Amino acid sequence: MGLIVxxxxxxxxxxxxxxxxxxxxxxxxxxxxxxxxxxxxAQGDTTDDLIAKANEINPNAHKRELDQLLxxxxxxSVSLLAMGIEKLGFPVISLLGWQAGFNTNSIYxxxxxxxxxxxxxxxxxxxxxxVVVAGFQGxxxxxxxxxxxxxxxxxxxxxxxxxxxxxxxxxxxxxxxVYTADPRKxxxxxxxxxxxxxxxxxxxxxxxQVLNNRSVEMAKKYGVELEVLSSLNPKPGTIVxxxxxxxxxxxxxxxxxxxxxxxxxxxxxxxxxxAFKIFSKLSxxxxxxxxxxxxxxxxxxxxxxxxxxxxxxxxxxxxxxDLLDDCKVICNTDVAKVSVVGAGMESHPGTASKMFEALxxxxxxxxxxxxxxxxxxxxxxxxxxxxxxxAVHEKFIPNE
Amino acid sequence: MGLIVxxxxxxxxxxxxxxxxxxxxxxxxxxxxxxxxxxxxAQGDTTDDLIAKANEINPNAHKRELDQLLxxxxxxSVSLLAMGIEKLGFPVISLLGWQAGFNTNSIYxxxxxxxxxxxxxxxxxxxxxxVVVAGFQGxxxxxxxxxxxxxxxxxxxxxxxxxxxxxxxxxxxxxxxVYTADPRKxxxxxxxxxxxxxxxxxxxxxxxQVLNNRSVEMAKKYGVELEVLSSLNPKPGTIVxxxxxxxxxxxxxxxxxxxxxxxxxxxxxxxxxxAFKIFSKLSxxxxxxxxxxxxxxxxxxxxxxxxxxxxxxxxxxxxxxDLLDDCKVICNTDVAKVSVVGAGMESHPGTASKMFEALxxxxxxxxxxxxxxxxxxxxxxxxxxxxxxxAVHEKFIPNE
Numbered sequence: 001m002g003l004i005v006x007x008x009x010x011x012x013x014x015x016x017x018x019x020x021x022x023x024x025x026x027x028x029x030x031x032x033x034x035x036x037x038x039x040x041x042a043q044g045d046t047t048d049d050l051i052a053k054a055n056e057i058n059p060n061a062h063k064r065e066l067d068q069l070l071x072x073x074x075x076x077s078v079s080l081l082a083m084g085i086e087k088l089g090f091p092v093i094s095l096l097g098w099q100a101g102f103n104t105n106s107i108y109x110x111x112x113x114x115x116x117x118x119x120x121x122x123x124x125x126x127x128x129x130x131v132v133v134a135g136f137q138g139x140x141x142x143x144x145x146x147x148x149x150x151x152x153x154x155x156x157x158x159x160x161x162x163x164x165x166x167x168x169x170x171x172x173x174x175x176x177x178v179y180t181a182d183p184r185k186x187x188x189x190x191x192x193x194x195x196x197x198x199x200x201x202x203x204x205x206x207x208x209q210v211l212n213n214r215s216v217e218m219a220k221k222y223g224v225e226l227e228v229l230s231s232l233n234p235k236p237g238t239i240v241x242x243x244x245x246x247x248x249x250x251x252x253x254x255x256x257x258x259x260x261x262x263x264x265x266x267x268x269x270x271x272x273x274x275a276f277k278i279f280s281k282l283s284x285x286x287x288x289x290x291x292x293x294x295x296x297x298x299x300x301x302x303x304x305x306x307x308x309x310x311x312x313x314x315x316x317x318x319x320x321x322d323l324l325d326d327c328k329v330i331c332n333t334d335v336a337k338v339s340v341v342g343a344g345m346e347s348h349p350g351t352a353s354k355m356f357e358a359l360x361x362x363x364x365x366x367x368x369x370x371x372x373x374x375x376x377x378x379x380x381x382x383x384x385x386x387x388x389x390x391a392v393h394e395k396f397i398p399n400e
Numbered sequence: 401m402g403l404i405v406x407x408x409x410x411x412x413x414x415x416x417x418x419x420x421x422x423x424x425x426x427x428x429x430x431x432x433x434x435x436x437x438x439x440x441x442a443q444g445d446t447t448d449d450l451i452a453k454a455n456e457i458n459p460n461a462h463k464r465e466l467d468q469l470l471x472x473x474x475x476x477s478v479s480l481l482a483m484g485i486e487k488l489g490f491p492v493i494s495l496l497g498w499q500a501g502f503n504t505n506s507i508y509x510x511x512x513x514x515x516x517x518x519x520x521x522x523x524x525x526x527x528x529x530x531v532v533v534a535g536f537q538g539x540x541x542x543x544x545x546x547x548x549x550x551x552x553x554x555x556x557x558x559x560x561x562x563x564x565x566x567x568x569x570x571x572x573x574x575x576x577x578v579y580t581a582d583p584r585k586x587x588x589x590x591x592x593x594x595x596x597x598x599x600x601x602x603x604x605x606x607x608x609q610v611l612n613n614r615s616v617e618m619a620k621k622y623g624v625e626l627e628v629l630s631s632l633n634p635k636p637g638t639i640v641x642x643x644x645x646x647x648x649x650x651x652x653x654x655x656x657x658x659x660x661x662x663x664x665x666x667x668x669x670x671x672x673x674x675a676f677k678i679f680s681k682l683s684x685x686x687x688x689x690x691x692x693x694x695x696x697x698x699x700x701x702x703x704x705x706x707x708x709x710x711x712x713x714x715x716x717x718x719x720x721x722d723l724l725d726d727c728k729v730i731c732n733t734d735v736a737k738v739s740v741v742g743a744g745m746e747s748h749p750g751t752a753s754k755m756f757e758a759l760x761x762x763x764x765x766x767x768x769x770x771x772x773x774x775x776x777x778x779x780x781x782x783x784x785x786x787x788x789x790x791a792v793h794e795k796f797i798p799n800e
Contacts, residue, residue: 058484082462094468
């Protein structure tokens with residue numbers, strides 16, 4: 001018994017039947033004597049449909065109006081879910097972002113939560129209501145509606161769990177937990193019982209689309225225990241927390257990210273401060289640079305190679321051609337990043353060589369390498385990505 | 401130049417093209433130097449679609465959740481309309497009911513406006529924004545969303561016009577104004593230039609579906625000048641106000657109402673207080689009685705005949721059979737009320753006989769007659785209703 005926050009995504013509430021499935025999970029938890037706060041996203045394609053309506057009228061509309069529009073999506077799903085819970089005879093109330101006290105800054109479509117004024121939430125919980133809260137949305141100091149951006153409902157759920165000091169925050173999704181690799185691609189992928197916040201962050205950053213990064217960062221900051229599990233097949237999923245039991249497994253997973261463009265600047269004159277000029281120009285345009293590699297060439301020139309998100313590739317090339325008259329700037333979008341993640345690898349110097357061995361055995365050429373304390377990433381041709389994930393996974397987590 | 405409130409119904413904003421048509425009307429008004437507040441309903445069938453979604457899950461859901469759900473409809477239409485206005489380069493902001501300061505009581509789905517806290521509205525007008533307000537919705541003292549019931553957006557518009565002391569409140573609809581009879585049925589029907597609040601109220605009550613009654617009552621109470629006009633063909637419509645110019649026309653219109661049931665109580669023992677018992681029993685069950693006729697029979701008995709809304713007919717019969725053991729109670733739902741309305745008839749005693757003459761010439765039998773200062777109504781067989789409207793209209797407003 002305790003206070004449990006449960007979050008359900010848009011797929012989990014996409015129609016009446018699925019809503020009643022969520023109702024069952026929520027009320028089963030409540031029947032066991034728990035207080036329950038449920039956070040939901042907009043139904044299925046609602047958000048995309050609303051965006052399409054907006055684009056038909058004005059693709060460049062002020063983002064304040066876009067947030068006013070989009071927040072209608074969760075408004076529909078929370079009230080429908082509340083109606084379903086009421087149907088089974090349980091006390092329930094739905095709250096929109098502003099009713100639940102979500103105060104945010106004013107960066108429309110990508111707002112950050114400043115604080116949650118929990119009076120109403122606590123009041124409803126004390127009345128033993130199941131509280132259904134609209135994820136993804138809040139209100140700014142002007143009393144205007146804001147939205148939290150992609151994956152915002154995960155963040156809403158973790159923020160409520162932190163603000164109410166909940167015992168657990170369960171993120172229900174369409175997979176049964178966090179796997180050592182994408183289970184649709186790698187049939188021997190293993191569901192992890194536990195994973196640390198840091199490992200989960202690396203996994204998310206590296207392309208495993210399970211949890212939104214901001215929500216994991218917030219969970220780590222406030223010590224909220226997360227569980228990732230399936231709404232269609234509710235059994236224990238993967239727990240995300242600070243310290244986990246030691247396991248034999250050296251790595252926690254193998255991930256793939258194809259949203260990568262590789263930019264190469266060739267024959268760059270090696271003048272002082274040139275790297276600063278290049279990367280500050282990119283960051284001024286909000287282009288995030290991931291892996292950077294610098295090699296010394298002949299005759300006082302050098303090559304700089306780095307990766308950005310695929311959509312930023314062409315803009316980056318344009319900016320750099322403006323800045324650097326006499327260099328060749330090349331953009332390659334047919335690349336992918338494949339990574340192994342695991343806190344255990346810190347104390348196992350052989351991890352990198354084991355990964356490279358797997359790629360060598362599979363005849364896959366490595367273009368770039370990047371390492372951190374808990375991950376090793378390589379940039380390879382995108383056509384080789386799935387084969388690479390499979391081979392590396394086999395090497396570390398062999399078929400049993 | 402002044403402050404103009406414009407209200408557009410769901411049909412007027414049902415798709416992108418129609419929204420841009422509304423944008424044109426609104427911005428043309430603004431370009432003339434006016435401040436403009438626009439009140440909109442939910443797009444086309446949105447409200448019905450949302451109700452269908454709710455019914456699929458829980459047809460008996462708490463009305464608080466229904467209001468939470470339904471208010472998403474106007475949320476979508478106000479933001480889309482604001483985006484359209486912005487597209488043409490005009491300053492604009494959309495406000496939901498609670499943002500626009502609509503405080504209501506807590507009767508969900510049929511809430512009444514208590515007051516409008518106009519700070520935000522006035523602030524946005526001072527900034528020269530076109531303000532797009534969600535009609536039909538407000539907020540109660542618990543910070544829960546309420547809706548105003550059928551025709552609520554008309555009421556929202558008039559309430560804003562009253563609160564801001566606007567110069568005019570224009571109600572855009574799919575007809576070009578108020579006609580002397582339904583123009584789809586009576587080809588000689590004439591569009592009225594002006595009509596008084598009282599006449600408009602009688603017209604609405606008597607079945608002309610142009611303006612919501614509560615909105616006309618409110619306009620009369622606060623002296624808000626209304627104009628009914630077409631959003632698809634914007635030219636001067638019908639002005640509704642307190643005092644209008646005298647015209648030759650004796651009557652303002654002929655209306656038909658088929659939502660009528662005629663209840664007859666026959667052979668009632670004439671004991672003191674029996675009428676009080678009958679009608680208090682009905683009013684306790686929220687059954688409104690319209691026309692009442694009492695006739696004295698033989699042997700100390702009498703007959704009481706009265707009309708109620710069609711859907712209340714069976715309930716009324718049941719209640720009366722419980723109350724009155726030894727009487728016969730009959731319900732006839734194949735009846736209609738046909739009325740002439742006009743403030744001018746007060747000083748013209750011949751109006752009633754002229755109406756009866758028209759019915760006599762058309763061989764239509766009159767079952768009941770009711771008169772007030774500005775209307776004369778008859779109850780006739782519903783099959784004769786359209787013929788009756790045509791004949792009476794011809795008599796008063798002959799084909800030219």
